[in-house]
Each structure stands twice: as structure tokens, then as C-alpha cells.
Amino acid sequence: MPEMLEVEIYRRAAATKLGRRIVGIDAPDAWYLKGGIDAGSVITVLVGETVIDDRRRGKLLLLDTTGPTIGLRFGMTGVLDVDGADAIDALEYASHRRDPAWERFVLHFEDGGALRMRDPRRLGGVELNPDEQRLGPDAAEVTLRQLTALLADSNAPLKARLMDQARLAGLGNLLTDETLWRAGFDPARAAGSLSHDEVVTLRRVMRHTLRVLGARGGSHLGDLQDSRSRQGNCPADGSPLLRRTIGGRTTYSCPLHQR
DNA sequence: CCGGATGTTCACCT
DNA sequence: GAGGTGAACATCCG
Numbered sequence: 024m025p026e027m028l029e030v031e032i033y034r035r036a037a038a039t040k041l042g043r044r045i046v047g048i049d050a051p052d053a054w055y056l057k058g059g060i061d062a063g064s065v066i067t068v069l070v071g072e073t074v075i076d077d078r079r080r081g082k083l084l085l086l087d088t089t090g091p092t093i094g095l096r097f098g099m100t101g102v103l104d105v106d107g108a109d110a111i112d113a114l115e116y117a118s119h120r121r122d123p124a125w126e127r128f129v130l131h132f133e134d135g136g137a138l139r140m141r142d143p144r145r146l147g148g149v150e151l152n153p154d155e156q157r158l159g160p161d162a163a164e165v166t167l168r169q170l171t172a173l174l175a176d177s178n179a180p181l182k183a184r185l186m187d188q189a190r191l192a193g194l195g196n197l198l199t200d201e202t203l204w205r206a207g208f209d210p211a212r213a214a215g216s217l218s219h220d221e222v223v224t225l226r227r228v229m230r231h232t233l234r235v236l237g238a239r240g241g242s243h244l245g246d247l248q249d250s251r252s253r254q255g256n257c258p259a260d261g262s263p264l265l266r267r268t269i270g271g272r273t274t275y276s277c278p279l280h281q282r
Numbered sequence: 283c284c285g286g287a288t289g290t291t292c293a294c295c296t
Numbered sequence: 297g298a299g300g301t302g303a304a305c306a307t308c309c310g
Binding site for chain 3 (some may be wrong): 045055098100120142143144145146178179180182183268270271
């Protein structure tokens with residue numbers, strides 16, 4: 024998936040199905056159904072139900088129905104197609120080919136429309152009544168108290184903590200690098216080493232980054248993005264960027280101004 | 283040909 | 297217990 028900004032776009036697109044009744048389901052890929060449920064059961068419990076709310080927590084899209092809640096995870100390459108059109112047409116790493124084999128899950132509605140998940144790499148999945156408690160507070164909503172607590176007393180790299188969805192939901196690799204670059208914090212610093220003032224700064228910059236990139240239209244539209252390459256230089260001060268693996272993900276940061 | 287890529291989960295290390 | 301690593305998923309791109 025996309026990160027939380029893209030899932031938010033998906034949520035708004037899916038909201039057009041509020042009040043619509045589900046009349047059919049295609050679930051051809053058993054592997055895509057998470058939580059130990061099979062296609063037959065999904066059809067049994069969802070057909071005939073009506074979508075009554077759309078929500079998002081981090082990167083998880085939630086569609087409440089008069090029956091179960093449908094949880095959609097997009098992985099890196101999942102695309103939501105609403106009534107035949109991609110909800111996002113500029114998604115990186117998501118091919119625009121439409122191989123029918125990549126259609127992993129479809130909700131058909133009584134108006135003839137459909138919500139389709141297309142996911143070439145099968146990194147996403149569908150779950151009924153997902154355990155939302157396994158996710159931390161959404162990054163756009165996190166309070167200073169919550170952020171302070173989730174960073175405190177940890178020797179894990181700051182970036183790894185911020186990307187830990189159980190502690191803070193929504194930030195992925197690009198948004199985390201962009202936020203830390205803007206805030207001027209070294210992603211490898213121990214999470215627990217931030218002072219109170221630094222946590223305040225981090226929260227402010229994180230929220231600002233989410234607003235700005237959200238308005239631009241995606242997680243890949245940050246100021247750091249074009250420099251995320253082996254020979255990249257810091258857009259702020261021109262220093263050659265560091266390229267490291269932190270939290271299991273390729274990380275770019277500026278050794279001069281991120282401390 | 284090879285390495286990585288907006289992600290998550292799991293087994294296996296230290 | 298805390299973190300880290302590599303594999304798996306399967307396709308595209310440089």
C-alpha cells in the first residue's frame with residue numbers, strides 16, 4: 024500500500040458505496056483472505072449486507088456493513104478500483120496493466136458498480152472484523168502524550184519505532200524518511216533519546232508533512248523523494264545523502280542536518 | 283542477470 | 297524480552 028495518504032484516497036473513493044447493498048463477491052484467491060476464512064464463508068456473511076461506514080486506521084481501510092466489518096490491506100502494490108476506474112492513477116510500483124489474474128477480491132453492488140482490489144504481488148489482503156487494537160493510534164491523530172510514550176525507553180532506531188504499526192499506524196518508508204528529513208532527526212537515533220522539545224517538534228513536523236503531502240496527492244511527492252537514489256544530495260544543504268538499512272528498509276538521510 | 287521497490291508476517295539469530 | 301535479518305508473496309524497472 025501505499026501508505027496512509029493513499030489509503031485515505033481509497034477511503035474517500037470507497038465512500039461512494041455507502042448505503043449500497045452487496046449483491047455478489049468474487050474471492051478467487053484463498054491466500055488473499057486473511058484470518059482463516061474461506062471464500063464461501065465470506066460470501067455467506069457479506070452478500071445482502073449494506074455498507075454503512077468507511078473508516079481508516081493507519082494503512083487499514085475499514086468498511087463497516089450491516090454485517091461484518093471488511094478490512095482491506097493493500098500491501099505495496101494493491102490498487103482499489105471503483106466502478107472500473109483506479110482510485111489513484113499515479114501510484115508508483117502499481118502497474119496499470121489489468122491482468123485479470125491480479126484481481127484478488129471484488130465486491131459487487133446492487134447499482135451494478137463494484138469495488139475491486141487488484142494486487143499483482145499479493146502483498147495485501149482482506150480480513151473480516153480485523154483486530155483494530157493491534158494498530159497504534161493513527162499518525163495524523165496521535166497525541167503528544169501518545170507519541171512521547173511510544174518513543175520512551177526504547178533503544179530501537181527512531182525510524183523503526185515510527186514505522187511499527189502496532190505503536191503508530193500509518194507511516195511507511197517514504198513518509199518516515201520525509202518526516203525525519205524535514206524535522207532534522209537522524210533516523211538511527213535511539214527512539215528514547217529524544218528530549219521533550221524534540222518530540223514536540225517531531226509531532227508538529229509529522230502532522231505538517233502529512234498535510235502537505237496529502238494535499239500534493241501522495242507519499243511519493245515529498246521534497247526528499249527525487250533525491251532517494253544512490254547519488255542523491257540533500258535538497259536542503261547539498262550534502263551527499265546517507266543510504267542505510269534501518270528498520271529493515273532502505274533509508275536516506277542527511278548526515279549534516281539530521282542529528 | 284541482479285537488486286530493489288509506498289508492506290506484513292514469521293522463523294530464526296544475537 | 298528486545299531488535300535484527302532473511303524469506304516469502306510476484307512483478308516491474310533500471
